[in-house]
Amino acid sequence: MAQPKLSVSAALLLVMAGLISARTLDAAPVKSAALVLPERPDAFTLRASQILQRQITRRCAATFTNSGVVDLKIELALQPDIDQESYRLSDRPGGTILIEGGDMRGLIYGIGKFLRTSRYDQGGFTPGTWRGASRPAAPVRGIYFATHFNNYYEAAPIEEVREYVEDLALWGLNQLQVTFPRWHYSGFSDPDAQRALDRLRLILRAARQAGMQVTLLIAANDDFKSAPVEFRRVPVPDPLKRRGDFGVNLCPSKPKARALLLSDWRRLLDEFKDPGLDAVEFWPYDEGGCGCENCWPWGARGFPNLCRELSGIAREKFPAIKTIISTWTFDTPPAGEWEGLRRFLDSDRTWVDYVLADAHEDFPRYPLEQGVPGGRPLLNFPEISMWGQSPWGGYGANPFPARLQRLWNQTQRKLSGGFPYSEGIYEDLNKVICSQLYWDGGRPTLETVREYVAFEFSPQVTESVARAITLLEVNHDRKRLDPVALEAFRLLAEAEQKLTPQARASWRWRILYLRGLIDRELVGTKGRLEGATLRKAFEELTAIYHAEGAHSMPIHPPVVP
Ligand SMILES: [Zn+2]
Known part of the structure; x- marks a missing residue:
């Protein structure tokens, strides 16, 4: 079947942009391909090969086979010489295309680059000719x-x-994050909560199988709707209406409320024993916050104080776990939150691995101009x-x-x-x-x-x-x-x-x-x-x-x- 041709100018633009090579545009599509895997492929390489096949066969009529003559061979391999999460695409003598990853993730990303620089037509699959390395x-x-x-x-x-x-x-x-909004449920035994947790575990397992790490985000002082009314927070000052006021938020300065938050947190972490967690992230507002005299300014006092304890519990359960502290809508309007968090982390930053910042509109100025509290790496949202x-x-x-x-x-x-x-x-x-x-x-x-x-x-x-x-x-x-x-x-x-x-x-x-x-x-x-x-x-x-x-x-x- 004749292939539709690109106009010369359109083709030139794509070649110049490095998205697709001149050879890919001219080459005849292949109808059959074979995958070459290591002699005893690990489960992840097998999974990666399935992902590659699914992507190609879904987009065109090309087929994969392990027997007989094929138009194209694609080899997948892990190569320890390559940096972690990085990949290299090259040609073997004889025409086999070699996709190598420095680790499992690098292999997946190399497959992604190969797929995106290839093309898919009625006549079959035209392998991309992009070659090189990327990290x-x-x-x-x-x-x-x-x-x-x-x-x-x-x-x-x-x-x-x-x-x-x-x-x-x-x-x-390389990381998938989910949340479990406790305020939707009456408790862990609520059938809806169990269904939601089952679903989260399935999603996180899927992420693991695709080579991703998995992260749980929670509003630090969110709890179930069954939490006693006397445990609840004092609403936070929100004159600009940007901090949100959802959920069932408890005041961690009330000892009994704090004890409930900590015990529910332990139980929640246990719910994720399988598939495990690589990181937790604590969220301050929207769901979250307390404006009482002992917690406010929340981002400077009540919040980091509670997060430090939650982080310690997370490390008991998962020793390698990382902690991300979010500063979303801090100082909106100014309340000394960024400065207060800086002072808090100056005295002890061991429990924080990343600081996340963002806002409804422009990116917050504080961490850009004053540096990140605790000197930790900065993430956006x-x-x-x-x-x-x-x-x-x-x-x-x-x-x-x-x-x-x-x-x-x-x-x-x-x-x-x-x-x-x-x-x-x-x-x-x-x-x-x-x-x-x-x-x-x-x-x-x-x-x-x-x-x-x-x-x-x-x-x-x-x-x-x-x-x-x-x-x-x-x-x-x-x-x-x-x-x-x-x-x-x-x-x-x-x-x-x-x-x-x-x-x-x-x-x-x-x-x-x-x-x-x-x-x-x-x-x-x-x-x-x-x-x-x-x-x-x-x-x-x-x-x-x-x-x-x-x-x-x-x-x-x-x-x-
Ligand atoms: Zn409070």
Whole structure:
């Protein structure tokens, strides 16, 4: 079958961007391939080989076989000479492509690079010709799955979530973080709590199988709704309405409340004995906080004081565990929290391994200008899910490469990584952008957009779809839809004609295409939610997100028939 050809200028752009080589564009696709593994492959290498096969066979008609003549051989190997989490792609004499990782994770990331620089057509698979070595800049390349409100992570079939975790690992993410909001439940014996814990363990095991470390985030003084009323916190001062006031938060300066917090924490850690925990993160606000005279300023006094004790218990249970202390919305408005945390950690910093900082909008100035309290590595928490759009994900994909670039630039390359905040899959591209900023902070976000488009959709539509994505970002704010929505949709509709049936049917394409369609419709209706096209688009999004039972997060606005 004849392969669709790229225009010369489009091909040149891709080659110049280093996303795909001239040879990949010209080479004939292969129809069959074989994997070469070590003689006695370990479980992880086997898993990595399955991930590689799944990615290729899902995208095109190429098949893998271990017998007979094949068009292509791909060898996977661990190579101790290569740095940890790093990889190298090279050619063996005879044409076998060799993907080597310095360790299990490096192997997965090398497979990811190989897959993304290859192409997938009706005729089969054209292996990428990118060769070389790469290593990540930031050690903590995490993602936080906000596991609550019956969102995607709670509601999707577990096999789908498992595959999604593997997809993210291919982009170099190495830590998955989840939460267990105790205030949703009456206690550990609450059947809903048991179900939630079962689910979290399944997700974390999937992360481990994909080579990731696993982290539990909790609001430090959050507890079950059965906690006695007299144990509860004094509301925190929140004149700017940025600190949030959810949950069942106890005052750790009340001895009986503190004892309950500590015993529930011990029990919660035991719930994670299998699959174990590599890190815990303590959260100050939104859920969390106490404004009593003994705890306030929370970030300077009650919070670090409680976290130190929680961290000690975590180390009893898991001796190698790391502790991350979050400073989210500290000093909003100023209350001496950053300075107080600095004083606290100056006297004892042994219990903290990382300090995490972020805010609703701009990155906090304090750790950039005054240094990080305790001198610990700094992490961020980019908000990729909820910002600027409600309902979250309700209009389809929400890519904002320009915003993420702007916020990243503010951090002045002082980060050791971070955990983007994720509510679902509609911000898949934002996750990927963050993953690449952690991998190589000098890489422009738009270049990552191009790599994503070439891989997930087709190298043939890279420039036009990347352009459409920048136009969608213009309309991120739903209050005033700009007519560029028409151009964005035109580009997407045109690109769709060039996609394989597999790419066209993929959920990543559908959520992007539907975003374009919804924006175009809303320009036409002057923002009114009416008509069959919108209704159908919203229904499809709901099905993709498994959001039929979502609550507290209505997945789409009501549409007038
Ligand atoms: Zn208190």
